[in-house]
Amino acid sequence: MSQDLEEILKQSIDKISQSSTDQELENIRVELLGRNGLINKLFSDIKDVPAENRKQYGADLNRLKQELESSIENQSNSVRANHDSPPPVLQKQNLFELPKLGHLHPLTQTERQLNALFKKLGFSIYNSPEIVTDEFNFERLNVPKNHPARDMQDSIYIKEPDYLLRTQTSTIESYLLKTKSKELPIRAAFPGSVFRNEKVNRSNHFVFHQYQAVVVDKGLTMKDLIGTMDLMFKTLYGPDIVVRYRCKYYPEVEPGVGPDMQCFNCHGVGCPLCKYAGWIEMGGSGMIHPKVLQAAEIDTNIWSGFAFGMGLDRWTMAQKNIKDIRTLMGSNLAYKPNEL
Amino acid sequence: MKLIYSQLQKLLPSLNVEPQKLRDDLTMIGHFTNFFEEIEGEIVFDLDIKVNRGDCLGYYGLAKDLSVYYNIPLKKIESPLFQGEGGAKHLGVLPIQVSTDKVKRVMAIKISEINNTESPDWLKKFIKCHGNNPINTIVDLTNYIMFLYGIPNHAFDTAKSTDNLIWQINPSYKEFISLDGTKLELNSNILMINNLKKPLSLSFWGGEACAIDINTKEIIIEMAVYDQATIRQNSRQLKSVTEAATRLEKLLDSELIPTAFSHLIDLILKNVGGQISSEVFDYYPQKVSLPQIKFNYNKPSQVSGIEISKDFCVSCLTRLDCQIQDDLITPPSIRPDINIEADLVEEVVRFYGYQNIPTNEPVTSKDVPDITPKEIYLIDQLKDKLVDLGYDEILTWPLVSSSVDSDTVITTQNSINTESIYLRQSLIPALKQQLDQYQRLKLNATQFFEIGKIFFQINNEYIEKNSLGIYNSDINALRQDALQCVSNSNLENMVFDGNFVEIILDNLSKPNIYTPKTTDYNAYELTSQIITLDANVVFDKMQDSEKLIKDYSQKIGKNNLWQLVISDIFSDPKTSKFRYTFKASYFNLDDKTAKEIHASVFELK
Ligand SMILES: [Zn+2]
Numbered sequence: 001m002s003q004d005l006e007e008i009l010k011q012s013i014d015k016i017s018q019s020s021t022d023q024e025l026e027n028i029r030v031e032l033l034g035r036n037g038l039i040n041k042l043f044s045d046i047k048d049v050p051a052e053n054r055k056q057y058g059a060d061l062n063r064l065k066q067e068l069e070s071s072i073e074n075q076s077n078s079v080r081a082n083h084d085s086p087p088p089v090l091q092k093q094n095l096f097e098l099p100k101l102g103h104l105h106p107l108t109q110t111e112r113q114l115n116a117l118f119k120k121l122g123f124s125i126y127n128s129p130e131i132v133t134d135e136f137n138f139e140r141l142n143v144p145k146n147h148p149a150r151d152m153q154d155s156i157y158i159k160e161p162d163y164l165l166r167t168q169t170s171t172i173e174s175y176l177l178k179t180k181s182k183e184l185p186i187r188a189a190f191p192g193s194v195f196r197n198e199k200v201n202r203s204n205h206f207v208f209h210q211y212q213a214v215v216v217d218k219g220l221t222m223k224d225l226i227g228t229m230d231l232m233f234k235t236l237y238g239p240d241i242v243v244r245y246r247c248k249y250y251p252e253v254e255p256g257v258g259p260d261m262q263c264f265n266c267h268g269v270g271c272p273l274c275k276y277a278g279w280i281e282m283g284g285s286g287m288i289h290p291k292v293l294q295a296a297e298i299d300t301n302i303w304s305g306f307a308f309g310m311g312l313d314r315w316t317m318a319q320k321n322i323k324d325i326r327t328l329m330g331s332n333l334a335y336k337p338n339e340l
Numbered sequence: 341m342k343l344i345y346s347q348l349q350k351l352l353p354s355l356n357v358e359p360q361k362l363r364d365d366l367t368m369i370g371h372f373t374n375f376f377e378e379i380e381g382e383i384v385f386d387l388d389i390k391v392n393r394g395d396c397l398g399y400y401g402l403a404k405d406l407s408v409y410y411n412i413p414l415k416k417i418e419s420p421l422f423q424g425e426g427g428a429k430h431l432g433v434l435p436i437q438v439s440t441d442k443v444k445r446v447m448a449i450k451i452s453e454i455n456n457t458e459s460p461d462w463l464k465k466f467i468k469c470h471g472n473n474p475i476n477t478i479v480d481l482t483n484y485i486m487f488l489y490g491i492p493n494h495a496f497d498t499a500k501s502t503d504n505l506i507w508q509i510n511p512s513y514k515e516f517i518s519l520d521g522t523k524l525e526l527n528s529n530i531l532m533i534n535n536l537k538k539p540l541s542l543s544f545w546g547g548e549a550c551a552i553d554i555n556t557k558e559i560i561i562e563m564a565v566y567d568q569a570t571i572r573q574n575s576r577q578l579k580s581v582t583e584a585a586t587r588l589e590k591l592l593d594s595e596l597i598p599t600a601f602s603h604l605i606d607l608i609l610k611n612v613g614g615q616i617s618s619e620v621f622d623y624y625p626q627k628v629s630l631p632q633i634k635f636n637y638n639k640p641s642q643v644s645g646i647e648i649s650k651d652f653c654v655s656c657l658t659r660l661d662c663q664i665q666d667d668l669i670t671p672p673s674i675r676p677d678i679n680i681e682a683d684l685v686e687e688v689v690r691f692y693g694y695q696n697i698p699t700n701e702p703v704t705s706k707d708v709p710d711i712t713p714k715e716i717y718l719i720d721q722l723k724d725k726l727v728d729l730g731y732d733e734i735l736t737w738p739l740v741s742s743s744v745d746s747d748t749v750i751t752t753q754n755s756i757n758t759e760s761i762y763l764r765q766s767l768i769p770a771l772k773q774q775l776d777q778y779q780r781l782k783l784n785a786t787q788f789f790e791i792g793k794i795f796f797q798i799n800n801e802y803i804e805k806n807s808l809g810i811y812n813s814d815i816n817a818l819r820q821d822a823l824q825c826v827s828n829s830n831l832e833n834m835v836f837d838g839n840f841v842e843i844i845l846d847n848l849s850k851p852n853i854y855t856p857k858t859t860d861y862n863a864y865e866l867t868s869q870i871i872t873l874d875a876n877v878v879f880d881k882m883q884d885s886e887k888l889i890k891d892y893s894q895k896i897g898k899n900n901l902w903q904l905v906i907s908d909i910f911s912d913p914k915t916s917k918f919r920y921t922f923k924a925s926y927f928n929l930d931d932k933t934a935k936e937i938h939a940s941v942f943e944l945k
Binding site for chain 2: 059060062063066070073077096097098099100101102103104105106107108109112113115116120121122123124125126127129130131146148149151156157158159160163165180183185186187188193195197198199200206207215219220221222223224226227228230231243244245246247248249251254255256257258260268269270275276277278279281287289290304320321322323324327328329330331332333334335336337338339340
């Protein structure tokens with residue numbers, strides 16, 4: 001128990017032991033344990049205690065409360081004994097409970113972990129609407145009508161064919177490029193929920209979460225892209241992770257780069273976990289396609305850019321040992337009340 | 341796409357790498373290879389081909405890529421050109437009509453007096469390795485050629501089809517029966533091959549009406565490339581994806597048709613005999629025009645960040661069969677995906693090898709103006725504030741089954757199911773559902789919140805607002821905490837509903853900057869109800885409650901214990917003993933196991 005609390009305990013017990021009537025004792029009880037009493041005030045101060053000390057502080061307060069209660073009880077016995085009243089059977093609700101702690105959603109934690117990394121590198125955090133036009137979700141990302149890449153994304157439409165729910169965080173990129181095209185260079189990262197017309201079950205959801213980072217600057221290279229992405233993966237998964245960067249196609253980038261994590265189970269040989277590929281796909285990235293920059297009226301003779309994105313749901317589920325993707329969106333997600 | 345290693349080696353005779361290395365190399369240059377397996381004694385790879393690489397839906401295109409990557413020769417395919425057949429010019433002209441502009445090129449020819457047979461063993465094996473069932477020699481050869489070159493083709497039994505083939509958009513046929521007997525209802529924009537009287541074939545699926553069988557004596561074979569968007573639409577509309585459709589819906593090379601077509605004719609004549617009995621029909625209204633791309637040889641180095649020499653660029657582009665005139669590059673027709681300088685840069689870099697780019701040189705920190713929207717700071721700040729006050733953050737579905745205000749609700753046109761069709765207008769209904777769910781789980785949830793978008797349609801405009809919804813089982817605490825959140829801002833933004841409150845964040849004052857906390861919190865997936873059990877334990881003297889909780893929690897174990905509370909302490913003046921009552925909550929355990937653990941930890945009888 002902290003010195004302050006020890007001191008409060010000592011002084012209060014002195015006061016209690018000096019009281020000689022029921023009334024006096026009751027006054028002290030209200031002062032200490034009443035609704036607006038000292039103990040409740042100390043409990044409400046818990047918000048100013050650093051998170052890591054909060055558990056200890058709460059426990060100390062509960063002990064203090066309990067000791068004061070039993071001290072008052074004992075004193076009451078002796079006061080009554082002195083008055084020759086019959087000894088009552090003592091029963092009291094003396095609840096001892098650790099303080100209720102609050103929790104951030106696992107996805108928020110993952111997002112913040114990544115935001116913190118990118119803020120250190122000078123990135124802003126960005127967002128844009130979830131109801132979007134075909135122009136921002138597809139056209140500006142070099143996916144014209146009838147492009148086969150549209151087949152890979154089954155959209156949820158608000159008003160076909162113009163309005164839909166964004167299907168990818170690249171859509172935020174197209175807003176960003178359009179809005180900030182005259183304020184270059186840009187460094188921005190954005191977590192976002194995205195929507196696809198998928199049946200909801202244990203492993204698929206119509207809403208899932210992606211994280212994307214975009215840089216537009218002079219003289220950017222694939223080396224910058226791959227190095228930055230690698231830093232992100234090492235931040236999330238630890239320094240021992242092995243990631244390869246391979247050629248991959250996305251219409252909004254060129255050259256396209258696909259990061260794969262070496263399967264931690266078979267170390268690249270191939271096993272049922274990685275479907276015998278030896279590697280697990282981690283997301284997509286590349287140098288921003290010149291057509292995408294041009295759509296935002298950015299001069300590709302001066303500026304270039306890179307972008308990378310990854311899904312957050314699987315990683316977050318693995319972190320918290322969540323097996324059912326539906327758990328992330330409400331339903332069976334819960335937090336132990338007394339555990340951080 | 342399946343790829344038989346030994347078949348690939350026929351095109352690349354000097355290819356000799358371990359299958360696992362080939363799997364990884366194919367992937368590195370852009371053809372993600374899932375695995376390889378043994379089928380019919382052959383090593384067979386399974387690849388995902390990029391949507392812009394129709395050429396790689398055939399052995400030929402993939403072999404071309406590998407020949408560039410490994411710098412090994414690609415064997416030229418020797419097929420005697422059918423035009424050279426003596427006397428072919430004197431044969432009859434096929435009465436074929438093409439009455440749609442969706443056909444880019446079609447070649448056709450008639451072969452008579454054939455003796456169709458069961459396929460030879462090598463062909464059967466090939467077809468099986470590709471996951472299909474062998475049918476007969478002619479049908480299997482058409483598929484063989486499709487897999488080899490990536491260009492679908494088709495044989496018609498002229499006894500059933502006649503010679504009068506017409507390529508047209510569906511004139512008025514209502515129904516089509518495919519080779520395997522599937523009945524499809526047609527609409528008006530389907531590209532078809534018919535005769536004057538009946539439907540014969542779709543562009544991507546042959547029909548039952550003129551199917552080749554073992555008694556077929558005379559055939560017309562055709563090979564065509566179409567407008568890929570039309571094929572994609574047709575295939576989606578008819579919900580039919582065939583091997584042919586997956587190829588025809590991509591950009592294919594019309595210039596490759598003569599090679600592939602003559603190879604097919606050659607194989608048919610060799611395997612089932614017969615003789616050519618018509619001139620070659622070749623409809624090719626608009627010859628492919630190849631782009632001439634201005635190329636800066638420094639660009640691959642500038643883009644990749646590593647030194648790639650001009651010599652390497654030239655050698656790589658040459659191996660790709662590009663025509664090079666100083667800095668003007670013309671890609672080969674088999675690569676319609678190459679159109680601009682960036683496409684050439686990607687080719688050079690991928691063949692140079694992404695693995696040569698260092699992975700440990702991220703961008704360094706740079707002072708760039710902060711463009712973070714202030715509402716992101718507000719949201720971060722509110723989340724931290726609420727967590728400090730003991731609230732748990734949850735997320736719920738943005739699609740809901742009922743509207744709050746039917747005048748402004750936004751309805752989705754194709755939702756994931758028939759119930760959840762509206763975009764939510766309030767967070768509270770979903771928070772109520774979450775509370776119900778917690779109660780079903782027998783979880784005593786006292787405080788939780790969500791921050792998310794809510795949606796409205798006003799004057800034909802779509803409006804999104806950031807909203808905060810809070811639940812607290814203690815209504816007074818809820819009021820206090822909600823006031824803390826709005827910190828003296830406009831209270832009109834706050835709507836109470838029992839133990840819930842919703843606060844629209846857009847009108848609150850926002851911090852200029854905020855650094856969110858990055859504490860790590862545990863979270864659990866509950867797979868069954870929480871089980872709460874009581875236990876009384878008697879001690880000779882007063883105990884340290886915190887220590888008791890700690891000790892018993894440890895005995896129960898983190899994986900089983902949800903929460904432990906001392907709900908009562910009874911001191912009996914007669915015996916001067918103390919009786920402690922514990923409430924222990926267990927999670928993700930069945931009743932029996934929970935009771936066993938409980939009895940053993942608290943030493944109950
Ligand atoms: Zn593995």
